Amino acid sequence: MSHSHDHYDGAEPIDHSHDHDGHDHNHDDDITPALQNLLYEQIDFSAVTCLNEATPRSAAKILQKTWAQRLEPDPELASDADEQLLLHVPFAGQVRLHSILIRTSASDSAPMNLKIFINRDDLDFSTANDLAPTQVLSIAQSNTVQEYPVKRALFNSTRSLTLFFEDNWSQGEEDVTRVSYLGFKGEFMKLNKEPVAFLYEAAANPRDHASIIGTKSGVGSHIGGAGGRGGF
Known part of the structure; x- marks a missing residue:
């Protein structure tokens, strides 16, 4: 099955790997820049839902991984009946989204196309397939955390995100899509x-x-x- 990438807007993901050709490196220096504007405490974890997850609440659990836990293999979000996942992430207020952080793998189970919908809590797989998303991202196969900038003007008033992992890199041969880390960067506007x-x-x-x-x-x-x- 072929996949068109006409939607790709040319924004290159930022690789948060730390390959320094064998040189000693203090990773404490990496934490502060990576944690700037991280929307971790603003996620309403109890209200996170995911359709077609193989293990109940696994989507919420990967969102609850801290930055220090980003490379840990478990918990992991894996799809069940087929390669698609539909993940709804509500925030505790309004945010201006800057980017999405994802760690998948170098295997064919890595998601390929991610459709993002803003402020929709009523989507199922049928409507997610039919509706035009707010933005579409092309996800790389990688064992490291990749940061994908979004078009900020489209995400200035974000109360929730629905992430539709439409397919994976197997071209239809692998039914399981796997994600091990998921995070968001942006600005939080507390509802006062x-x-x-x-x-x-x-x-x-x-x-x-x-x-x-x-x-x-x-x-x-x-x-x-x-x-x-x-x-x-």
Whole structure:
């Protein structure tokens, strides 16, 4: 089965391998640049889902690997009935996605084409096949972590990502697609609900609040002050 790569936009993946021709190298120097803008703590791991994963929750487990664990073979995400995987990754707020970090393998089980959908929690394999993705990436066969930059203008308001691993490098001969590490880089914008709570309390009637022990007034008066509509 042939595969067209007309979608490839020329962005070369960044190789996070450390082959230094036998020279001694302190890997502590590699950690800080690699961890900049890593969206690890912002992933809602409990809400991660994956269709056609051979082992339940294996997709969530590879996302939970830290950068220090990126080269560990297990846990691993492997497909079940065929080579396709559909992974939904929600964030705890809104992010501006910069790139996707993936470690696969040098074998034919490495994914080949990755379709990315933004802010869709309703996709199955049928709709993922039919709908136009936000972006498509061509994934390399590699035992090292590869970083794939995305078109940032398309991912400025990302609340979730759905990753459709459409095929692998076996040209239809290998039913199992394998991914051992997956991460994201970008900027996190925490959803700040404090202004909403403040407006709600500011509009409340102080008489609706029980008085705080040791004070003469209720909670509402501390927000509205003497100039509030219920001031004392």
